Amino acid sequence: EVQLVESGGGLVKPGGSLRLSCAASGFTFSDAWMSWVRQAPGKGLEWVGRIKSKTGGGTTDYIAPVKGRFTISRDDSKNTLYLQMNSLKTEDTAVYFCTTIRYAIQAGGPFDYWGPGNLVTVSS
């Protein structure tokens, strides 16, 4: 059974940093392309970014508002995905979900498995 569990969220001041982790099990993590999707309170879904598998190049892509501030990485030996968030802004307040990406193609494919999400609150 595929399981994704996020951790590391919490309250942080504007300008601060936080690192989210996503522990994966039930599938071959090293082969998977992975993404982060967020949802601000009461709002819709927004894709944050993704990381390809190492065999796929291991590269990352991000949405414009987080480029240069957020970094997605992976540790295949630990089956764990990370989201390092720096220079946080109040508008980054959201529940952050990690997801698997079904197709290893340029724009990714369906997000077929999701973690339960982890809340990040950016407030002074």
Add this chain to the structure above:
Amino acid sequence: DIQMTQSPSSLSASVGDRVTITCQANQDITNNLNWYQQKPGKAPKLLIYDVSNLEKGVPSSFSASGAGTHFTFTISSLQPEDFATYYCQQYDSLPPTFGGGTKVEIK
């Protein structure tokens, strides 16, 4: 970025009703369109991928169709467990983008 416009943003319906949601892209996304269901406090769940393919275990009361820029999602007979918010999502080009969501509420 490709913009996905979903309508309506909310609707009220009764158990047994047929419900249809539309999703319009501002450019051709061929068949790279998925639908998700989200219940309050939960993660979204993939229901339909590549326009019309049902995920395993998803009831056949759910269906979807479309191509290019115009897509529809239908629940043929609404059940109590179907009250939720539904999102379309394109993956034709980066970044993947979601529609604004349609909240299906009990009448």
